Amino acid sequence: MRNKLYMVIPCYNEQEVLPETSKRLKEKLSTLVKAGKIDPESRIIFVNDGSKDRTWEIIRRLHEEDPVFGGVNLSRNRGHQNALLAGLMTVKDHADMAISMDADLQDDINAIDEMVEKYLNGTDIVYGVRSSRAKDTFFKKATAEGFYKLMNTMGVNTVFNHADYRLMSKRALEGLAEFREVNLFLRGIVPMIGYSTDVVYYERGERFAGESKYPLGKMLSFAIEGITSLSTxxxxxxxxxxxxxxxxxxxxxxxxxxxxxxxxxxxxxxxxxxxxxxxxxxxxxxxxxxxxxxxxxxxxxKARPRFLIEEFLNDTENAKKPEEKTER
Known part of the structure; x- marks a missing residue:
């Protein structure tokens, strides 16, 4: 069967949510395998972005207990976008499709079924798009929607109300690998790949546990990074x-x-x-x-390495040494 799915989950200090996240994602993966939608060799890969808590310890334990779980350990904290890219570039040679999402369970994992279905129908990139922002405060809603409008005004092509919850085919991942920017803003880069695209709408929930890793200051920095890296x-x-x-x-x-x-x-x-x-x-x-x-x-x-991988846990491949997985 040639529909091997790899889920890529960036993690930074996520020890509080990983046990529940791993449980729910494994259940979803098992359901898709039983339905014959994906290959039994599909995997869930957690990317540890230099966490200061027990995140990597938990990922290693999950891998030892069940081969469905894998892990990518970065040499140090590189930020969400670099961690996500590290995971995608690490699995692109093993997966037929990859789904990226955050570890906090705010993204509805049930949308994965529709994403996979659209992939099986020939779509290369499927974006997870929020159906509404009814649960957001007025300030959060105004600033978030203003962010997307500002980005489009500045000439950065983004998908409205889409974060980094998406499915990408192997062909799309190979296309993404051709983009060598050090200053990353994947929400603007992925639409530049082209190929066939579609969207899946879902309702975003509350964070399962822990604190948000994107307070206002980081969101503003993220917006500036997106504009300056993709627009003059x-x-x-x-x-x-x-x-x-x-x-x-x-x-x-x-x-x-x-x-x-x-x-x-x-x-x-x-x-x-x-x-x-x-x-x-x-x-x-x-x-x-x-x-x-x-x-x-x-x-x-700029040609600095975007990330350095210290260790890759995956039963289908031997763990990679840092020098073998240096991405520029």
Whole structure:
């Protein structure tokens, strides 16, 4: 059977939720295997993103007790996006399809059935999309929806109300491997892959246990990372601002000259005003032009490893040593 599914679950300090998460995911995997939808060799892979608690200890124990569970242990904390990519790139040679989701059980695991069904019908990428935000506070709903609108305005193609709950075929995973950005924003990169796509709507629940790993500060940082890693529009806006201020400086020049010849000014005022506005406009204009090039260079020249894998637990393969799984 050639429908081997690998579930990839990034984990950072998730010792409180892992026992329940592993139980529910195993039940879902067993149901799909019994229904003949996926291969019996399908696996659940937890990615430990440098956790400071017992997360990796629990993952190792789960693997020892049941081969359906596997683990990827990163050498240190690399952030959610890098951890997710590490898991996907590690399993892409073993899986026919991979589903990524968070460990906190907020994503409805029952949506997996429909995702797999769409894959079997020929879809390469299936996005899990929230059907509503009725349970969110007004602030959370406004900021989240504003985030997606801002991203699209800035030229970053995202799926509205989609996080990182998605299914990707082997072909889509191989396509993702071709993207070499160090500054990762997978919600914007995955739509760039192309291929056939579809969506599955689900109701997002409350976190099962523990605390959110994305407070407001991290969410703002995440948004900035997404915009700056996939769009040069902010830099282009500086260019437009430079043009605007330069035009304003011309207006100020005309105004100052008129006031000068009318004798309604003091000595040196005209020169000072024109100099401040003209030079300010020219500086912003110059920064914008230079910034256009710096922005493009910035997106291409960084070549630091995106993650280093210390250990890979998977019964179908021997554990990989760190040097064997260094992703750039």
């Amino acid at each position: 529009k902010p830099i282009r806006m500086i260019t437009f601002l430079g043009f605007f201020i330069f035009l304003v400086s011309i207006g100020i020049l005309i105004y100052s000259l008129v006031r000068h010849f009318m004798g309604a000014t003091i000595v040196g005022w005209t020169t000072l005003m024109v100099s401040v506005w003209a030079i300010g406009g020219l500086i912003l204009l110059s920064l914008g032009v230079v910034g256009e090039y710096i922005g493009k260079i910035y997106l291409e020249t």
